[in-house]
Each structure stands twice: as C-alpha cells, then as structure tokens.
Amino acid sequence: MTATAAQGGADEAASILRTRGLTKRFPGVLALDEVDFELSHGEVHALVGENGAGKSTLIKVLTGVYAPDGGQVRYQGEDVRFDTPLRAQQAGISTIYQEVNLIPLLSVARNLFLGREPRRFGLIDFPRMHREAATILRDYGVEVDVTRPLQGLSMGARQMVALARAVMAEARVVIMDEPTSSLEPREVETLFSVIDTLRERKITVVYVSHRLDELYRICDRVTVLREGRVVHTGAMADLERLRLISLMLGRDMEQIERQGSTTFGGPHQARAEEPVLVADDLNARQQLHGVSLAIHPGEVLGLGGLLGSGRTETARAIAGALPLESGRITVAGVPLRRRSTAAAIRAGISMLPEDRKSEGIIPELSVRENIALAAMPRMSRFGLVSERRIDRVVDVFVRRLRIKAAGTRQKVAELSGGNQQKVLLARWLALNPTVLLLDEPTRGIDVGAKAEVQRLVDELAAEGLGVMLISSDVEELIEGADRVVVLKDGAVVGELTGDEVSEGGLMSAIADAGADIDPPEAGAAETSPATLPPTGTAATSADGTVTTGEDTADTRATAGAGKGPAREEGR
Amino acid sequence: MTALDIPRLRIDRERIIPWLQEYGVYIGVAALLVFNIVFTPHFLSLENFRTQAVQVTPVLILSLGMALVIATGGIDLSVGSVMALAAAMISLYLGYGPVVAILVALVAGAAAGAVNGALVAFAGVQAIVATLAMMIGGRGLSLVLLPQLEGIRNPGIRELGAGSVLGVPYLVWISVALIALVVFIVRRTTFGRQIVAIGGNRRASELSGLPVQRTLLAVYVLCGLFAAIAGVLATARLQASDPNSLGVLIELSAITAVVVGGTPLQGGRVRVAGTVAGAVLMQLLVSTLIKHDLPPSWTQIAQTVVIIAAVYVARERGKK
Numbered sequence A: 001m002t003a004t005a006a007q008g009g010a011d012e013a014a015s016i017l018r019t020r021g022l023t024k025r026f027p028g029v030l031a032l033d034e035v036d037f038e039l040s041h042g043e044v045h046a047l048v049g050e051n052g053a054g055k056s057t058l059i060k061v062l063t064g065v066y067a068p069d070g071g072q073v074r075y076q077g078e079d080v081r082f083d084t085p086l087r088a089q090q091a092g093i094s095t096i097y098q099e100v101n102l103i104p105l106l107s108v109a110r111n112l113f114l115g116r117e118p119r120r121f122g123l124i125d126f127p128r129m130h131r132e133a134a135t136i137l138r139d140y141g142v143e144v145d146v147t148r149p150l151q152g153l154s155m156g157a158r159q160m161v162a163l164a165r166a167v168m169a170e171a172r173v174v175i176m177d178e179p180t181s182s183l184e185p186r187e188v189e190t191l192f193s194v195i196d197t198l199r200e201r202k203i204t205v206v207y208v209s210h211r212l213d214e215l216y217r218i219c220d221r222v223t224v225l226r227e228g229r230v231v232h233t234g235a236m237a238d239l240e241r242l243r244l245i246s247l248m249l250g251r252d253m254e255q256i257e258r259q260g261s262t263t264f265g266g267p268h269q270a271r272a273e274e275p276v277l278v279a280d281d282l283n284a285r286q287q288l289h290g291v292s293l294a295i296h297p298g299e300v301l302g303l304g305g306l307l308g309s310g311r312t313e314t315a316r317a318i319a320g321a322l323p324l325e326s327g328r329i330t331v332a333g334v335p336l337r338r339r340s341t342a343a344a345i346r347a348g349i350s351m352l353p354e355d356r357k358s359e360g361i362i363p364e365l366s367v368r369e370n371i372a373l374a375a376m377p378r379m380s381r382f383g384l385v386s387e388r389r390i391d392r393v394v395d396v397f398v399r400r401l402r403i404k405a406a407g408t409r410q411k412v413a414e415l416s417g418g419n420q421q422k423v424l425l426a427r428w429l430a431l432n433p434t435v436l437l438l439d440e441p442t443r444g445i446d447v448g449a450k451a452e453v454q455r456l457v458d459e460l461a462a463e464g465l466g467v468m469l470i471s472s473d474v475e476e477l478i479e480g481a482d483r484v485v486v487l488k489d490g491a492v493v494g495e496l497t498g499d500e501v502s503e504g505g506l507m508s509a510i511a512d513a514g515a516d517i518d519p520p521e522a523g524a525a526e527t528s529p530a531t532l533p534p535t536g537t538a539a540t541s542a543d544g545t546v547t548t549g550e551d552t553a554d555t556r557a558t559a560g561a562g563k564g565p566a567r568e569e570g571r
Numbered sequence B: 001m002t003a004l005d006i007p008r009l010r011i012d013r014e015r016i017i018p019w020l021q022e023y024g025v026y027i028g029v030a031a032l033l034v035f036n037i038v039f040t041p042h043f044l045s046l047e048n049f050r051t052q053a054v055q056v057t058p059v060l061i062l063s064l065g066m067a068l069v070i071a072t073g074g075i076d077l078s079v080g081s082v083m084a085l086a087a088a089m090i091s092l093y094l095g096y097g098p099v100v101a102i103l104v105a106l107v108a109g110a111a112a113g114a115v116n117g118a119l120v121a122f123a124g125v126q127a128i129v130a131t132l133a134m135m136i137g138g139r140g141l142s143l144v145l146l147p148q149l150e151g152i153r154n155p156g157i158r159e160l161g162a163g164s165v166l167g168v169p170y171l172v173w174i175s176v177a178l179i180a181l182v183v184f185i186v187r188r189t190t191f192g193r194q195i196v197a198i199g200g201n202r203r204a205s206e207l208s209g210l211p212v213q214r215t216l217l218a219v220y221v222l223c224g225l226f227a228a229i230a231g232v233l234a235t236a237r238l239q240a241s242d243p244n245s246l247g248v249l250i251e252l253s254a255i256t257a258v259v260v261g262g263t264p265l266q267g268g269r270v271r272v273a274g275t276v277a278g279a280v281l282m283q284l285l286v287s288t289l290i291k292h293d294l295p296p297s298w299t300q301i302a303q304t305v306v307i308i309a310a311v312y313v314a315r316e317r318g319k320k
Helices: A055-062 A085-091 A108-113 A126-139 A155-168 A185-200 A212-218 A241-249 A253-259 A311-318 A341-347 A356-360 A367-372 A387-400 A417-429 A447-462 A474-480 A503-515 A522-527 A534-541 A557-570 B002-039 B046-071 B079-096 B098-121 B127-145 B155-162 B170-188 B190-200 B202-207 B212-238 B250-260 B272-291 B296-319
Strands: A015-026 A029-040 A044-048 A070-075 A078-080 A093-096 A173-177 A204-208 A221-226 A229-235 A277-284 A288-295 A300-304 A326-331 A349-352 A435-439 A466-470 A483-488 A491-497
Touching: A015 A055, A029 A055, A029 A204, A029 A221, A029 A229, A044 A055, A044 A185, A044 A212, A055 A173, A055 A204, A085 A093, A093 A155, A108 A126, A108 A155, A126 A155, A155 A173, A155 A185, A185 A204, A185 A212, A204 A212, A212 A241, A221 A241, A277 A311, A288 A311, A288 A466, A288 A491, A300 A311, A300 A447, A300 A474, A300 A503, A311 A326, A311 A349, A311 A435, A311 A466, A341 A349, A349 A417, A356 A417, A356 B202, A367 A387, A367 A417, A367 B190, A387 A417, A417 A447, A447 A466, A447 A474, A466 A474, A474 A503, A483 A503, A491 A503, B002 B272, B002 B296, B046 B079, B046 B170, B046 B190, B046 B212, B046 B250, B046 B272, B079 B098, B079 B127, B079 B212, B079 B250, B098 B127, B098 B155, B098 B212, B155 B170, B155 B212, B170 B190, B170 B212, B170 B272, B190 B202, B190 B212, B202 B212, B250 B272, B250 B296, B272 B296
Parallel strands: A044 A204, A044 A221, A093 A173, A173 A204, A300 A466, A300 A483, A349 A435, A435 A466
Antiparallel strands: A015 A029, A015 A070, A070 A078, A221 A229, A277 A288, A277 A326, A483 A491
16 A cells, blocks of 8 residues: 555655744734645545544644645645645545535536536536546446535535535545534445545545544554544554544543543442333334333433434424424423423423534524523523523533533534534523433534533433433444444434443344344435445445445445444454 | 734634624714715714704614514504604594594504514414504505595694704604613613513523513504504604605614614514614714715615625624
8 A cells, every 4th residue: 555655754855845943823823833634636635633632623724724834845746825725626636525616506417517618619517527427426336416506415415516626626635524513324335446546546535434443444544633643643454443543632542542432430329219211102204113112310322323314304203393293201200391402491401403503503602602502491590691690500511511612602513513412411401401302512623622521421311310412423432432322224223231332232132123124215326336235235334334445345234243243342 | 914814804704793883883883984074075063963853763662663573573554654654644544633643543553563463473474464454454544544645734743843842843752652662671670671582582581471462462462552652753744744755664674773773673682772773873874975975876775785784793692
C-alpha cells in the first residue's frame, strides 16, 4: 500500500499534497499550530480528532475556504495558495460535505454534469447526458431515473452523486467529511467499494469520521490532531484502537484500559419494583408492528437493531411524537390517555431526539433559554416567566453537566456539538422525568463529551430513573445497557439479559431474525447495487461493527454474526 | 503598506456589521433628526413632533403585531385589508354607539387573524399564501360592506382621533400602551418565549411539548387585533371610513419597519425597540422628503434604499 510514504517520508514523488508549519489563528484560538500533513498518491487517509481539534479548519485551509496565517502547502510538487474553494476544485481537490452541496430541484443528470454538460449545436445534448449519467451512476450503485429531480433520492444516493461529480471533475484528492453519518448500512457498503475503486485509480481520499470501526476498515494511514497540533501520523494498522483513543483524548492508556473505552460502570441495580414504563402492543402504519417493552426504575434498557429497525420510531411513539394506530403506554402505573408530546412530558417521559440540529437546539436562543424551554410552563405562574427560578435551574444543570459556555446567555449555536448535546440533556432533565429516552445521545460529539454523557447515564439510572438507550455504537449499547430489546423491521425479535448482553449475542439475535424475515424496507433499495443480497447487507452493518475490511461483498448474515466475536479477540 | 492596511480593514468590517445590525436603525433615526434640525425650518417645535407621532401611529401599531408574526417565521400580508375591514365595521355599527362600533371592529380584526392563524397552524398553509388570500378577500369584503367613503360625525370617534390628554394625543397614548404590552409579552411571558422558540426551530419546539399550534393561532389573532386597532385609529383621525384606500400597501411599510429594526425575516428573534425605531425611521424619512418638496417618487426610491441597506446588513448575519 502506502507504507513507503509513511512516517514523514520526504519522497516528493509519492506525496500529492504536503503542508509544512501550517498555522491558522482565530480570535482567541490557535486552530492550527504548525501542522505538517502529508497525503500520498492513492491512499485513504484518516483524519481524526475530537471536535475542536482542528480537523475542519485544516480541511478548510486546504480547500481555500480559509487563508492560512502561516506555513506552506505543496500540491503536486508546487507551492500553492487557493484563494477560493473554486480554485482548489479546479486544481483537483474536491470536498464532499455532510450536507451535500447539490441542487435539489434539478434532475440527477443535470446535477452530475452541472457546468460541464455535453453540448450539441450550442444546446445541452440531453439524450447523451442522460445516457452517460445513468452509466456513470451505475458504477456508484445508484440506479435511478436520472431525469427525475435530485430531491427524490436518499441522502446516501445524493452523496454518491456528489462523489461521482467530484471524480468526473478529475479530482486528485477527495475529502469526505463524516460521509457515513447519514447513510443506511448498505449505502455505507457501497461507499466503501467506491472508495476502493478510487484507491485503484490513484485518487487520494481524506476520510474524516468519528466511527473508529470504519477507519480501521477503510483507511491506510491516519493523522491524529489534538488542539490544533498533529500528535500522530502513521499507518492505520499499526495504531491500536486504545492508543488511538488515548491520542485523541490526551488521556493515558492504562486508564482507558481499566475503564474500557466507554465510561459506563458495571450493571445497574435494577429495582424489583413495578416497571416505570410499560409500552404494550404499539402499532404504527408501516413502522411499528406490535412492539411491547417495559422499563424498570434504575435500569438502562437498550434498544438494539439496525438503522431502520424501528428503534427511533419506538422512542418517538412513547414520547407522543409519532401517531399510533393502537397500543397502550403506561407510566408508573398510570395509562397515558392523550397522545401528544405535551401529554407525555406531563406524565414524566423525556426524549432526547436523534437529530440534535433539526430537532433539538434552537440555535438563535441562548444556552439558558434552550435549557428552560420545555420546563418553562413549570417555572412560570399565570404565563409569567420567573427569571429567578430559571436561573436557579439553569445554574444547577450547567454545573452538573459541566456545560462549557462563555456564559448562560451565549447563543447555543456557538457551542461545540458535545456542549449542545449537554444543553439538550439539561433541557430534559430539568423536567425531572421518571423515564428518559435517549436516541443516539453521543452521536457526532467528541470523545470527552461522550465519556461524560455515558457517565451521566449511569448516574441517572443509579438515581432511579428508567432509561432507554438507543445507540448505533454497539459497544456503547452493550456496555451501557442492562438489558437489550432487539428490534427488526418494526417488531421485537428478541431480548438479551445478563450475560447475553454482548456484541456476539446482539449480532446473532439480529442475524437469526434476519434469516426468516423478508428483506427490510424498500426505501433504500434503489441505492443498493444488485449484487448485494439485501438481508446480508443489513446484518453486517450495525454501524460498522465489522472491523475486518478485506471483503465487502461477503456480507451474509452468518459472516456478520461470526465477526462479532472475532472483533472481541482483536481488542 | 497595503499589506498592513488590508487586515485592519477586515477586522473593522467584522466589527462594524454586527454593530450595525444592532444599532443601525437608531443611527438612521438620529441622522435624520440631526439633518432635520439643521436643514428643516420649524422642525424643533412641539407641534411638529405631535404631528409626526400621530402620523406614525398606524404603521407603528401594525409593525408591532407584524414583529410577533415574523418572529414565528411567518408573515401577515393582510393587515392593510383588516384595517379597511375595521373601518367598514365602524361605519356600519356606529348606530349602536361608538363603543359597540369599535368593539365590533376589533372582533372583526381578531376573527380575520383567527382565519389566518387557523390556516397556518392547523391546515399547514404557508403564511404568505394564507394571508395573501385574506389580503384580497378582506379588502373585497369591506368593499361589499361599505362600497364608498363615508364621513363620520360621531363626537366620540372624533375625540378619539383628534383629542389629547396632558398635551399628548390619544393616538400616541394608545401606541405607547401597545408598545408596553408587546414588550411585556416578549420579555415576561411564556407566550413570548414560545413565539421565539417556534420561529427558531418549530420541530424542536413541538418535541419539547410546546403548544405550537395554539401559539401560532394566538399570534395571528393578536396581529389581526392590532391591525383592527390601527384601522379604528386611522378612521378616527380621518373622520371617515374609506375601505377603498385605507391601508393599501401599508403592510409593506410595516414589514419594512420590522426588518429595518433588526428582526430577521426567518424568525427566531424579535426586537420590539428596533421595530418602533424602524417605524419612526420610515416616518421621518417620508416627512423629511415631503418637507423639502421632493416628489413622492423620491420617497419611494428612498424607502427602497433603506430596505436594501437593511437587508444587506442582515444578510451578513447569515454568513457568520
């Protein structure tokens, strides 16, 4: 692979892009501090670090969004300085952002060819464009009617269109920023096979992700940033997982080894009382089919299953945010009559929604207002707000959750992802709930905040709350939950208790269920290459629990189940 | 030299734009005041200030309601027509006495607002479409009710339009009271907080258990009510009900006042003091140009310049 170019190799021919002493300052922050970063031809290079480590700043400097304050960038053997993103693109550096920058209302083909349409007599040659677009996209596993508007495509398919577009523009370096965060499992597989093709074509990929399993699976080399500095660079395979985490965190190795990479303690003392929440036979059109579960006080109940298995829908149904056809929800023995978010909140159910940006924070409001939002009616009398009571509650939670902000009046949009998540947790805890539903509580937040959130979940359970935990991070789910209810296609297919709560147990529960159930929902089918058996793809993914990356096509359910324990040995 | 100058300019720009967003409208008002004091004869007279204050009343009151609607991320184009509707009601029900007539007018305004609010909150119609329908329908309805201008000779209504207490016209007292009311709503009530939260992120507000639909309905009712108050006061001052031309295009002045005052059109934020200053700014601008004998076309051009300047300054916010 690229081992020759590793370890600061000065081999000019092998490196396509190299920075020396790159520095970027923002008011009060040194975002990049003398960064030396090197990319070899045709490698997949992981760029990792906590939020605020300088990853996005580095990307933005490389792609001409920011001008560096010092240092130099050598690209294809020449010193370069891109004034605008367009210049960088023209030079062959393309970025695929999380929020893909395409035009939703134009057709798929036009998006692909925008600015480079094949012409005939000065007009766009539509038949040729459509033909070519279909051919090109087939290589990326996207088989759709290319004349239809882009907005009909799933996020994954859109990302593929953006990727295809970048490659067509003769990109030499493709930067992917959290490319899998909005992808279905099978779309992730497609993405990985596309990355393999890019590698063969000697196109360099910079891969930014929080998901360690993906990094180990797809990346050749890795650069770790912390506080604006490069703290490690080298071959991915030579870097142990724990060492990587300790590099990112700046925490010492033994400590992590002792604690595991999550900060969850042992099992919680589930109290043998009546369950605090009972959901009985929940049915929602095409989403939930007879889901029943119970949560006891002091217990963390995990919801296992793949993306699209109905975990989020179950949480939403309980929280009153998803209309149900039938089903009963009982909180501490009292049945919930009216079904609305307000009624659920009054009954003591709090739900931390999955999507922090679009469903959680109110960006223009302050930390304080965001925390007080849901509890406002309780902290007011006759519709009048009591500032004193709000301040008291807000201060308690800012201290307890260690929310780092310039003050409680700072706009929440200015905080880091981890702190925004803590603000949301504070919003829900301020309601003093009896049941807390956490949907992906640590997604997209830095490792430090993740550890704090996990510790908090433990504490809350110890205080007697009933907690439901949904996480795509299998490790988090296994270590955090006392009991796991496994869902598939909107139905409960198994329950793991005691020693069964392990990665292997979860994998086999999902895989067994997969054997006799038809292919899952059709929504993502259009983006799946015909070669991948649908049931199999679903079983591997579980958000990158499969670490061995040698064969992406071999994704049968049995293989997925077999790899769970294999990974345990690897650690 | 130049290499040194450029970064300094940049830093200044980064500071000036947010500063202008906050205080630009007050600077505008101050600049116009200074200009008038220097160049306009008899500007510094009590009588002149009284006239200005009375003339700004309708736009000011409309823009208060509009600011709340815009803070939820909506807009209300029907306020001018609701004014006309209120005027028509006054004429029709004046036979029962001025108090009844005014109450009917206010109820009609609130009802129009309720229709807007129901369409937006429950039927999910876009605010601009729902209120555009009301803008056309409301005007049509008022013309059906009262086909032409009708003079009003009721002494009570006359007193409302022309009388004053402690040297300050009733109209000004009423606008001050309404400003205080809106400030109170925004600062001190959960309703006010919910308005801003819904404008900032509707989905998050729903999931947090906020009564989103009820709040939206209430905001549009309030805006309709404010429009009716403006209509009643304008009728009282004119001493005539004129459904044909009362409040035509005034919604645009109200929206301008709100935007110039620093409330973003996408919602999530409301600035009451800025809105008041915005209304005053537009009023001063018009009266300055009139006093210097410039044709009305100049007024329109000047308003355009102010709007573009306000939007330009606001645009910078989106970038950061």
